[in-house]
Amino acid sequence: MSETKGEETFISHLIELRTRVVRATFGILVVAAVLFMWPGPAQIYDIIAQPMMASLPQGSKMIATGVIAPFLVPMKVTLMIAFILALPWVFYQLWAFVAPGLYAHEKRLVLPLVVSSSFLFIAGVAFCYFFVFGRVFHFISDFAPESIAVTPDIENYLDFVMSMSLAFGATFEVPVVVVILVRMGIVSVEKLKEIRPYAIVGAFVIAAIVTPPDVVSQLALAIPMCLLFELGIWVAPMFERITRAPDEA
Template identity: 50%
Template structure:
């Protein structure tokens, strides 16, 4: 007999919708509380986020605000986005609390590490972009500025630019989780992924070209980690697949023999 979910009790649709509304409300409250705590530091947050660019501005050059309300609205927008990123563990916990009652025990043993690793990898992707990609990229842009052109970036344009990269690197670092999930549920096989490795490398550079600015430098900085993370996902997927097969074989051995007629 297959093991059943721990809370294997049918619930009416209204109860599901009520619980979903409650958990969504908790997510909104969590983001609002984080925002309320960070709002007074909005200017300092923007100063920290803009540091990778400001350190490579020419002497005497500064960032500019071309819109009247940008000095207030841009840090305000950044604080809201930072609040959302900070509240991601709480949001994912609420999602987990909603779907966990319908999962089997062996599914929870896999889902919990995937959930924790997805949070860690998303933050790792943003940290990789901020501490490694941004300094190298802005140094390259500053060196490539034509003679007679002053590099003075608008604060709103800079925010839109880095938020795109933060999101791109955060999502790209989720590749191991996606690969493990696909292998675990049986959509793809590890052998197939290994055979498709050349196409994956090409796909990583194509994705890097779409998600990053139009320069080969930042494209490579995104594509290479994506490929390495794909290899990590294939390795972990193979380990989980072998473990699942071993548990299934052990379960088959534990079944009583079928009596012959």
């Protein structure tokens, strides 16, 4: 009897997970449909390409080596932007899936984390676009010899933009990771303060791995990671007090 009940519970969880995944996907598709109608994939790609175009000589353009690349690449960019804009909805679906299994004091932690996770990821992508791209592309363009014509391929540019945006968006989640680790009791704030030098070294190592081999982009990623680590150490005790269970209080 207990095995049958356990199987029914497992199946119900799978059904609930499927429902949340479908709703999250539907939200992304709705945002993508709006972006396809306005401003349109071509205009969106022009906006994404602006930092690169600003670093190229006057009159230069990117090239498309694939037959369907001029059609396919703007579509991929539009879907990427739709996913980023729909992140709050996606994180909400994740929260709605795990919320029934949480205590009341734990639910007070999850919703702020959903909001802050969405904000930090979007902030990381925005920081990468508005601050990092322009400086990196200008650095690469100035470093290139005069005998080389810099004409980037749009597919390579898309891969670079997506990898950099995801890297910055993910690394901006450092405060959320710190808060979760402290609240779950995996590590204490005092221990995090002790390992601060190692965290700083780790930030520069990660930046060296996920960014191009130039000092500008590496510093642009490593320094915010260190600052966000400090922010997580500062915020974690407050979240721990707010979400403390009655018996813990």
